[in-house]
Amino acid sequence: MVINKIESLFQKRKESIREKGLFLFLRHLFFHYVICYIYENTLNGPSFPCRINNTQSKIVSSVEEFDYLLKKGFDFTSFSLKNQQYKIRLRNGAVLFCLCVNGEVAHTSWLGLDKEAFHDFYPFPPEDDSAGYIGGTVTAPKYRRKGINLYIHSEMFRYLKRKGVPKALFSIRKENIAARNSQMKLDSFIKEERHELRFLLFFSFKWVRVRIA
Secondary structure: OHHHHHHHHHHHHHHHHHHHOHHHHHHHHHEEEEEEEEEEEOOOOOOOOOOOOOEEEEEEOOHHHHHHHHHOOOOOHHHOOOHHHHHHHHHOOOEEEEEEEOOEEEEEEEEEOOOOOOOOOOOOOOOOOOEEEEEEEEEOHHHOOOOHHHHHHHHHHHHHHHOOOOEEEEEEEOOOHHHHHHHHHOOOEEEEEEEEEEEOOOEEEEEEEEOOO
């Protein structure tokens, strides 16, 4: 498990250098401050259908299922993860929800139901064992603004209800207006506001400001 976490950390650093450039990566490495809203959904809000034709919605909960999709020609590597990282998350108990359009992967979201399952895609230590934690939500650029995020989250909420899990939690950065708007449409509400300040990679300060819903 420790080796998997270290491997994931180094992979994220490499991806950050590639996406942001060396200067921005170094600034992020030595000084990092973010504000996140923790959203809660009680799974009783509206349900959104898929508005795109020729789609396939898939729920992947094992490495064998993921390998089967790879053999069928589905490519997941455009979502900033290598295939091995997908398999590590699946082995740890996470569940992958994805939507394919005309055989192309258009969206991925991750769900974790225990503490081992979501350490890699939920940025804060989990505190509620009765919740499903959702993170790693990514929609391919050409499929954005088509309601995919609302549809997949509706599917995830139905999945949680079938499992007898009463609620879902998300962490969304304050500046991510599009994701926050989606949660409002799903009747999610802000449970907490969390701040993280980190210096020199090693010294991290986190604090919580509770929001009354």
